[in-house]
Amino acid sequence: MGLCRFCDKPAGFLKKEHRECREKYNFGTFTIRSMIASSLFGKVDKDEIFQIARESYIGEEELKSLILNGLDEAIDKALEDNILTEEEEEKLKVIFLEFGFNTDELSSSKTYEKLIKSLVLRDVLEGKIPNRVKIEGVLPFNFLKSETPIWIFNDVKYYQLKTYRHYVGGSDGVSIRVMKGVYYRVGGFRGYPIEETKLTKVDEGILCITDKHIYFGGRVKSFRISYDKIVSFTPYSDGIGIQRDSANAEPEYFITNDGWFTYNLVVNLANRV
Ligand SMILES: [Zn+2]
Numbered sequence: 001m002g003l004c005r006f007c008d009k010p011a012g013f014l015k016k017e018h019r020e021c022r023e024k025y026n027f028g029t030f031t032i033r034s035m036i037a038s039s040l041f042g043k044v045d046k047d048e049i050f051q052i053a054r055e056s057y058i059g060e061e062e063l064k065s066l067i068l069n070g071l072d073e074a075i076d077k078a079l080e081d082n083i084l085t086e087e088e089e090e091k092l093k094v095i096f097l098e099f100g101f102n103t104d105e106l107s108s109s110k111t112y113e114k115l116i117k118s119l120v121l122r123d124v125l126e127g128k129i130p131n132r133v134k135i136e137g138v139l140p141f142n143f144l145k146s147e148t149p150i151w152i153f154n155d156v157k158y159y160q161l162k163t164y165r166h167y168v169g170g171s172d173g174v175s176i177r178v179m180k181g182v183y184y185r186v187g188g189f190r191g192y193p194i195e196e197t198k199l200t201k202v203d204e205g206i207l208c209i210t211d212k213h214i215y216f217g218g219r220v221k222s223f224r225i226s227y228d229k230i231v232s233f234t235p236y237s238d239g240i241g242i243q244r245d246s247a248n249a250e251p252e253y254f255i256t257n258d259g260w261f262t263y264n265l266v267v268n269l270a271n272r273v
Contacts, residue, residue, distance in 0.1 A: 006057040021057060028056020029066055036070025039095060040078050040088050046098045067099050072111040075118065079260075083125060084118040117261045120151060124268045129211050139208060140217045141224070147212040151265060156207040156239075158216055159253040162200045199253070207254050209265055211272070214242075216254070227270035235263040242266075 004011040006021035032049055053063045071092060078088050092115055096106065106112045116132055123130035129148050143149065205218030213224040225244065234241035239255040240262045256262045 024056050025058065028052050028058055029062075031056075032058070032063070032066050033070045033073075036067050036095065037073035037077070039070070040074050040091055044091075044095060044098075064099060064101065064105070067095065068109060068111045071095060072114065075111065075114050079118060083122045084115070089115070089119060117151075117258075117265075121261070121264050121268070124150075124265060124272070127272065139206070139215075140222065141208055141215045143210065143215075144212065147210045149208055149210050150269070151209045151261075153207040153209075153254075153256040153258075153262070156205060156216070157201055157253075157255040158203045158205065158207075158218060158221065159199050159255065160202050161197050161251040161253075163250065164196050164198060207256060209269065211269060214254075214266065227266075230270060233263060233267050233270070235259055240266060 001010050001013060002016050003009065004015075004017045004021055006017055006025055009018075011017055031052055035044060035049060049063075052058075058066065075084070075092070078084055084092075096112065101109070101112075120130040120132050123132070130150050131148070133149075133151060135149060135152060139149070139152070203216075203218030203221045205216060205222075208215040208217070213226050214230075215224045216222065225242070229245050230242050231245045232243045234243075234251075236253070236255075237259045238257050239253060239259050241251055241253045243249060243251050254262065
């Protein structure tokens with residue numbers, strides 16, 4: 001006879017769990033997640049949460065992942081209306097601390113990253129230059145002495161909107177040998193140009209945002225753009241589009257997989273310059 005996956009007691013013929021245990025577990029996970037998700041509106045009672053976890057057969061690892069899910073929801077809710085306040089930041093940090101997340105768990109957590117990103121944006125909005133990330137390794141960029149790297153996105157795809165001209169009609173497929181003194185009949189030029197724009201992936205690499213420039217370092221292309229050379233920014237769910245201040249510049253796109261952060265960061269830094 002199998003044992004109940006929750007309480008470890010005999011579960012009955014061909015059964016893997018007791019219905020009551022499953023119900024307790026479902027109720028416990030729901031309650032804890034909701035308590036954490038609304039933690040910015042009240043106080044979280046750590047002991048109560050530990051007690052619910054114990055009574056609902058929720059293990060330590062699972063409790064941590066429930067807490068992260070709840071925090072993620074709390075941060076999203078807070079960011080809907082505005083950037084995180086210092087009071088909200090404090091509450092979130094206390095939760096990370098109280099539930100014993102270590103440095104490794106934090107640095108690999110998307111939720112913690114979202115918290116840090118929110119704080120970086122708050123700094124920029126308050127006119128401060130954020131100093132919240134530690135850059136590991138050597139960046140392939142030649143920064144100015146007076147500039148500060150603020151964020152680095154890895155594995156960024158760089159796209160350009162390219163216009164291709166090609167001709168339809170006319171003497172398709174015929175090669176014309178240029179000879180001196182030969183007159184080409186007008187009919188040979190009957191084709192008309194078609195302009196077609198295509199989003200073309202140019203490269204993939206690192207995007208570094210500083211207080212003065214956007215740097216891109218890829219396998220084939222590396223460049224920096226000063227904020228005052230950008231005329232417009234376009235937000236996308238997964239990145240940002242820019243248009244440089246030049247008559248024949250094609251729109252360029254950086255896909256960072258976080259349009260919210262990239263757009264807010266870059267536009268607000270550009271506004272300061
Ligand atoms: Zn059971």
